[in-house]
Amino acid sequence: MKYYESHEDAYRKVKEDNISSWDEFKKASESFENFCMKEYLVTALDKIKPISNARVLEIGCGTGPISCFLAQQGYKVDGFDVSQTAIEIAQTNAKARGLDIHFSVDDICSISKTRSDIYDIIIDGHCMHCITYDSDRHAALTNVFKLLKKGGYFIIETMSIEDSAKWSHNGRVDEQGIVWCEVKEDFPYDKVKFEDKYWICTRRIMSPSDLENELKQTGFLIEHIEIIKDEKLNMADFRAICRKPMSD
Template sequence: MDTHYLLHDDVYRKLIKDKNAVGWDKTPAAYEKMERRLKLIFDLCDMPTRGRVLELGCGAGNISLCLEKQGYEVTGIDISPTAIAWATNKCLDAGGTTRFFVDNVLDMHFAEDEYFDIVLDGHCLHCIIGDDRRDFFSESWRVLKPGGRLLIDTMCGPVIGNQLSSYDPKTQCLISDGIATRYFGLPEEIEKEVVDSGLNITMAIREPDLPHSTIIFVADKSFA
C-alpha cells in the first residue's frame, strides 16, 4: 500500500492559518477533554508521576505541554515541520521547557536508547500503515528504559457498515486517492503487535464508538 505521511503537514499548514484553531482537533474544549481523559488513563494505569515522556505524533504540542505542567520532562516529535514550529512557539510563549523535534517515529534519529520512562502514542499509530508498524514498535521499544511504559491510544475495528466511505475492508484502511491514511486493526491484531515487539500488556481498555472503536493498551518493557 502507498503511504504519504507528510500529507499531515498539508493539514497543519491549513490549520495554522485558522486563528481559532489550537491544533489538529481545533478547539480548546477538545483538548481539555483529551487532557481529562489522559489523566484518568494515567491514574487507572498507575503511571509514573515523574520522569521523561516522549509523545509520538505530538502535533501542535497541546498534550506535551499539558504533561510538562504536571511535572514531566517532555519531548514531542512529529513528521510535520509546521506542527513542530507551532508547538515550539507555544512552548516559548508559555515559558516551557518541552523539546520538540521534526522526526520520524519509524526511525528516531534524535533519541538515545533506553532514555524515556513513558512513550505516549499521540494518536499516531493508526496513521502508520503495513510493515511500517513493526518499525513503530521497534523504535518505541528501543527508546524505552527497562521497566518503562508504552501507552497506545488508537482507532480500531471492526468498522461498522458504510459509515466511513473511503474504508477498504480488504486492507482495513482508509484509502484516499490511492493513499492509505488510517488503519483499523482489530483489537486482537493490535495486541499481537504490542506483544510481538517484546512488551508486556498490563492493561487494555476498549472504548466503543461509531463507526469504529478505540483501544488503549498500556505495556511494560520488561527488565533484561
C-alpha cells in the same frame, strides 16, 4: 515523500486558520487544553504512578497539547512529529505557556536518535493509526520499544474497529483495515494507482485483538486494555498501557 508526511498540508491549513490543535481541526475538541486523550492519559498516569521527574516522549505530538499538559505536570518532555509546521506551532504553544519542552521534526518509522533506553514513558495520542503498512508499523513500534527504558511504559490511544469492512467512510477500506482516499495524479505524497484512479492510505483501523497481538509481538507486556466504543461512528478507541520488560 511518505504517505503520512501529508499531515504537513493539514497543518499548513491549521496555521492559516489559527487553529490550536489537531482535535480542534477535526472538531473533536474546542480548546487546546481539552484534547481527546486527556481523560485516559490522566487515568493511565494515575495507574502507573511515574516518578515525579520522569522523562516522557510524545510521538506524533502535532501542535503539542498532550506534551504541554505533561510538562505542566512536571515531567521532562520531548515531542516530535513528521510535520515541520506542526512543530513550529508546538514550539510557540509551549513558549506561550512558559514550558520548556524539546520539540523536533522526526519520523517514528526511521527515527534519527540512535540511543536506546532513554524514556520512562512514551505516549501515542492517535499517531499509530496514521501508520498503515505492516513494515512501517513494525519499524515504529520497534523504535518505541528501543527508546523506552527497561520497565518503561508505552501508553497508547488509537482507533480500532472489530470489523473494518463495516465502517462507513467516504474513502475505501480494504480487507486489512487500510483506509484509502482518492487523490489527484499530481499529489506529491506516496500514492497507489488502482481502478485507474490514484489513492493515498490515511489510516489503519485494526481490531482490538490484532492491536494487542502486534504490541505483544513487539515485546511489550500488556498491563491494561480498554475499548471505548462510539456506537454512532461505529468506531472505538483502543487504549492500552504496555510495559517494556525489566530484563531482556
